[in-house]
Amino acid sequence: MATATKLHVLDCGAMSCDLTWLLLKPGRSIRPRAQKDKPVEWYPCTTHAVVVETPGGRMLWDTSCPRDWETRWEPTGLQEFFPYDQVSENEYLDARLSQLGIGAGDLDYVVLSHLHFDHAGNVRTFAGAGPRLVVNDKEKEWAFGYEGAFNGAHLKADYEGIEFETVSGDVEFLPGVSFIEAPGHTPGTMAMKVDLPETGAMIFTSDAVYMGDAYGPPATPAAIVNDLSAWYASVEKIRRLAEQSDATVVFGHDAEQLRSLRRAPDGYYA
Numbered sequence: 001m002a003t004a005t006k007l008h009v010l011d012c013g014a015m016s017c018d019l020t021w022l023l024l025k026p027g028r029s030i031r032p033r034a035q036k037d038k039p040v041e042w043y044p045c046t047t048h049a050v051v052v053e054t055p056g057g058r059m060l061w062d063t064s065c066p067r068d069w070e071t072r073w074e075p076t077g078l079q080e081f082f083p084y085d086q087v088s089e090n091e092y093l094d095a096r097l098s099q100l101g102i103g104a105g106d107l108d109y110v111v112l113s114h115l116h117f118d119h120a121g122n123v124r125t126f127a128g129a130g131p132r133l134v135v136n137d138k139e140k141e142w143a144f145g146y147e148g149a150f151n152g153a154h155l156k157a158d159y160e161g162i163e164f165e166t167v168s169g170d171v172e173f174l175p176g177v178s179f180i181e182a183p184g185h186t187p188g189t190m191a192m193k194v195d196l197p198e199t200g201a202m203i204f205t206s207d208a209v210y211m212g213d214a215y216g217p218p219a220t221p222a223a224i225v226n227d228l229s230a231w232y233a234s235v236e237k238i239r240r241l242a243e244q245s246d247a248t249v250v251f252g253h254d255a256e257q258l259r260s261l262r263r264a265p266d267g268y269y270a
């Protein structure tokens, strides 16, 4: 079996948000009557990107949030609900890539799990700079198809005018790197499976599963789901694949898990 050679997890800090957005869980985010006056928990909604080195090229998976989030997200109003305010200078995506000695021209591909503003927030910095930009075909169709400047956390200012290549279905994209269609969160959300020689399989769920507490079984949904029955089916699809491949499953916004991983620039997976 073909494998990738090296994988770097880029910890890009965190947004802050009401946990209820991420986890509709009675007793954790949703309060019982005995706790009805207890404030809701605000959670560090961590954001990460991944660099994968393969014999077929080097790719970046997701681009995190932009430095100008507060003004760029202003039309959506969501900057008040998901402020990207737990981030230090060395955690922004551009800083993380610099720490690895990687400039835009050193990447062959930039692949987006979906086009929400906390995943596509920096994709424009790679447009025309060398890498091919890739997204799922159903995500592209949806993200370019609605009327107006934004829809939820899809914000055309992030990606309008950019030429994306598309992938469709479940595909092996590079040696040891496969994309798995996992719709529900958005119409074209993808997860990524990476096979490594020593580590074995890793599955990056992106927003198909926000956090370990949501994964179950049984799975617990979130407040932002485009299609709930598709979402449940995608979680079970990921679970089957993870079990078959004995994979480490890395969730999209799980602070505790992210901080337990080997992270760039100090650590990597091989």
Ligand SMILES: [Zn+2]
Residues within 6 Å of the ligand: 114, 116, 153, 185, 207
């Ligand atoms: Zn999302």
